[in-house]
Amino acid sequence: MDGICLELTGQLGTSQPGEAEVERSLIRRAQRGDRAAFDALVRRYDQEVLRMALKIVRSSDEAQDLYQEVFLKVYRSIGQFRLESRFSTWLYRVVMNVCYDHLRRQRTRGEVQATENEDGQPDFAQTLTEDRPISNPDRALTAKEISGRLQAALTRLTPRERMVFELKHCQGLKLRAIGEMCGTSEEAAKNSLFRALQKLRVDLRDLA
Amino acid sequence: MNCKEFENASALYLYDELRGSERAEFEAHLAACAACRARLEESQRLHRLLTDCPRPEPTPDLLARCRQTLDEALDHEELGWRSLLRGWMWSFGAAPATRAAAALTLIVFGFGLGWTLRPRAAALPVAGGEPTQAGFNPSDLSNLHIRSISQVTPDPQSGGVRITLDAERRVTLEGSLDDPRIRQVLVDTMKGYDNPGIRRDTLDALRMQTDDPSVRGALMYAMARDPNAGVRLEALKTVQHMECGADTHQGLLNVVEHDSNAGVRAAAIDALVQHLQQEGMDDAVLAAFERLATSDRDPVVRMRCLTAVRRLQGNG
Numbered sequence: 001m002d003g004i005c006l007e008l009t010g011q012l013g014t015s016q017p018g019e020a021e022v023e024r025s026l027i028r029r030a031q032r033g034d035r036a037a038f039d040a041l042v043r044r045y046d047q048e049v050l051r052m053a054l055k056i057v058r059s060s061d062e063a064q065d066l067y068q069e070v071f072l073k074v075y076r077s078i079g080q081f082r083l084e085s086r087f088s089t090w091l092y093r094v095v096m097n098v099c100y101d102h103l104r105r106q107r108t109r110g111e112v113q114a115t116e117n118e119d120g121q122p123d124f125a126q127t128l129t130e131d132r133p134i135s136n137p138d139r140a141l142t143a144k145e146i147s148g149r150l151q152a153a154l155t156r157l158t159p160r161e162r163m164v165f166e167l168k169h170c171q172g173l174k175l176r177a178i179g180e181m182c183g184t185s186e187e188a189a190k191n192s193l194f195r196a197l198q199k200l201r202v203d204l205r206d207l208a
Numbered sequence: 209m210n211c212k213e214f215e216n217a218s219a220l221y222l223y224d225e226l227r228g229s230e231r232a233e234f235e236a237h238l239a240a241c242a243a244c245r246a247r248l249e250e251s252q253r254l255h256r257l258l259t260d261c262p263r264p265e266p267t268p269d270l271l272a273r274c275r276q277t278l279d280e281a282l283d284h285e286e287l288g289w290r291s292l293l294r295g296w297m298w299s300f301g302a303a304p305a306t307r308a309a310a311a312l313t314l315i316v317f318g319f320g321l322g323w324t325l326r327p328r329a330a331a332l333p334v335a336g337g338e339p340t341q342a343g344f345n346p347s348d349l350s351n352l353h354i355r356s357i358s359q360v361t362p363d364p365q366s367g368g369v370r371i372t373l374d375a376e377r378r379v380t381l382e383g384s385l386d387d388p389r390i391r392q393v394l395v396d397t398m399k400g401y402d403n404p405g406i407r408r409d410t411l412d413a414l415r416m417q418t419d420d421p422s423v424r425g426a427l428m429y430a431m432a433r434d435p436n437a438g439v440r441l442e443a444l445k446t447v448q449h450m451e452c453g454a455d456t457h458q459g460l461l462n463v464v465e466h467d468s469n470a471g472v473r474a475a476a477i478d479a480l481v482q483h484l485q486q487e488g489m490d491d492a493v494l495a496a497f498e499r500l501a502t503s504d505r506d507p508v509v510r511m512r513c514l515t516a517v518r519r520l521q522g523n524g
Contacts, residue, residue, distance in 0.1 A: 033400050035282065042278065047266060050274055054264040063266075067274045068281055075282060150261045168223060169258055175225055190220070197219050201254055 024083055031079050038078070042071055045088070049095055055170055056099045056162070070098050096163060096181055103159035146207060153203035161196035164189050209233040214244045218251050360397070360406055362413030369394070369413045385417045395426040404436035411439065415446045424450065428459045437469040444472060448479035452487055461493055470506035477512045484520055494520055 023044070029037035046067065053066040073094050081090055154162060160182065167178045179189035209217070214237050220226050221234050238245060266274075359372040362385070369390060371381045383390040397410045411430065417423045427450070430443035444463060447456055460483070463476035480493055494517065501513035 035402075038282070039279075042275075046275065046278075047271060050266040050271060051264075054266060060267075060270050064270065064274050064277065068278050071278050072281055072285065075285060146257065146261050150258070175223075190225075193223075194216070194219060197254070200258065201251075204254060204257060207257055 023087060027078065027081065027083060027087055031081070038075060041074075041087075045091055046071070049091070052095055052166075052171075053099065055166055056103065062102070066098055066102055070095050073098065093181055096167070100159055100163050100182075103162055149204060149207060150200075153200050156203065157196050157199060158192075161192045161199070164192040165196040165200075168193055209237040211237075211241060211244055214238070214241070215247060218244075218248050221248075222251060222255050360394070360409040360413055362409075362416060364416060367416060371397075385413065388420075388422075391417060391420060391423060395422050398426040398430055404434075404439050407434065407436070407439050408442060411442050411446065418446065418450045424455075428455065431459060432462060437467075437472055440467065440469070441472050441475055444475055444479060448475075448482065452483050457483065457490060457493065461496055464500065465496060470509050473504070473506070473509050474512045477509070477516050481516045481519060489520060 023041070026037045026041050030041055049070055050063060050067050053063040053070075054060070057063050057066060070091075074091060077094075081087065154165075157165065163182060164178055167173045167181070168175065173181075175189045175193065176186045179186040182189060214234065217226060217230065217234050221231070226234055238248065359370070361370045361372075363369065366384075367386065368382060368384050371390075371393060381390070381393070385391060385394075391414075394410050394414055398407055398414060401407060401410075407430070411427070414423045414426060418427065427443050427446050431440055431447050434440045434443060440463075444460070447459065450456060457480070460476045460480045464473055464480065467473050467476065477497070484490055484493060497513045497517045497520070501510055501517060504510045504513065
């Protein structure tokens with residue numbers, strides 16, 4: 001895994017050399033049990049982790065559970081992290097493993113994902129920001145419908161296809177990196193992406 | 209590239225995953241085949257649909273809720289036996305081999321001795337009918353989920369100690385300070401527990417065992433790093449009466465040079481002077497005193513350094 005170079009997008013703040021050193025210092029302190037340092041690390045990445053969790057589950061309660069599971073895992077195993085690797089890469093892998101396990105459990109239980117609105121009703125467009133099409137009432141209906149259709153289509157993907165699609169389409173990672181993160185080959189990741197896109201094409205043909 | 213190969217490659221093209229020659233072949237076919245151009249446009253529409261589709265964004269309220277619940281979970285986690293164990297493991301250093309050896313030691317230790325605290329606790333009566341857990345073994349401790357430690361009571365006469373903590377239920381561990389497992393709990397408490405009063409009580413318990421290297425290390429750690437100046441000062445007084453060594457000299461000198469509290473720095477100066485008067489001059493310490501006699505930000509510390517230099521040179 002040393003060869004891959006992934007980084008969570010969003011509020012990373014580790015691109016500058018000084019920032020990277022600050023982060024290494026925080027990691028070292030967290031490894032010695034310094035809670036404040038661990039909290040500071042969490043604050044660097046937690047918005048992006050939550051954003052990714054929301055993409056996978058679309059329910060704020062479930063996303064909250066995934067968020068907690070990710071950072072508890074990181075807390076318990078940060079002592080094993082080696083500083084020569086990128087922390088963001090390591091964290092990203094934890095996020096992926098947690099999400100993947102969640103999807104597999106969900107699939108085993110036969111659950112269907114849906115975002116809930118304030119009334120507890122499914123609402124796939126509840127967390128949109130104001131610059132999204134939903135701020136225009138005419139477009140809001142379309143956006144809501146599309147979002148609902150997309151979400152339904154995504155739930156029909158296998159956990160592997162779903163993860164590969166999210167990593168490729170939403171995170172923009174290279175297939176080689178996705179393969180390594182998922183513990184498989186680039187070719188297998190490519191095939192998962194093809195199958196995911198094929199299923200989405202069939203499900204969303206009338207919208208595209 | 210034929211039409212079938214083009215279809216397979218179109219997704220890779222849209223995701224910019226085609227390499228040089230593949231991309232050139234793809235674009236050449238695209239220019240020559242109208243049917244494939246239409247198929248690619250269809251794929252592009254799906255791609256745009258997927259890209260433009262609203263994606264959920266975390267609301268500030270959700271983020272705040274997540275942070276709060278994580279904070280509570282970490283509080284719980286921090287006082288679990290797992291955390292104490294991790295602290296213990298970390299004290300063996302970061303090298304995997306060393307830590308693996310430490311883990312093996314712990315396993316052998318746990319299975320080999322099968323410790324119980326009750327037999328050693330005979331000299332310590334349990335006050336007020338407080339439940340004492342008889343026959344504790346390591347698996348019990350690993351499931352404790354300690355929430356807080358409410359009391360650490362050393363008994364200098366018997367050499368025993370009582371630790372009262374809140375876990376899933378309140379338990380009291382009793383045992384002798386000769387027991388390395390009891391010492392380990394105290395050492396981890398000294399280094400990691402966030403209540404300064406408990407750390408102070410733990411310090412009292414540990415000062416009966418300063419011959420033990422782990423206790424010595426915990427005291428040196430507390431003297432240098434404890435966030436509470438009172439605890440640092442108490443740790444320093446204990447170190448002052450420990451058997452001298454290069455580590456104690458260096459530790460005390462670090463306090464003189466770096467501690468943020470002038471009272472602690474002054475006490476460290478006195479401790480060093482006492483050590484040097486017994487063991488002979490240390491040029492590095494003398495040089496530091498001479499420097500701080502003019503540069504320390506606190507006038508009392510400057511004066512104390514000046515007095516120390518005179519006393520040491522007088523003895524020299």
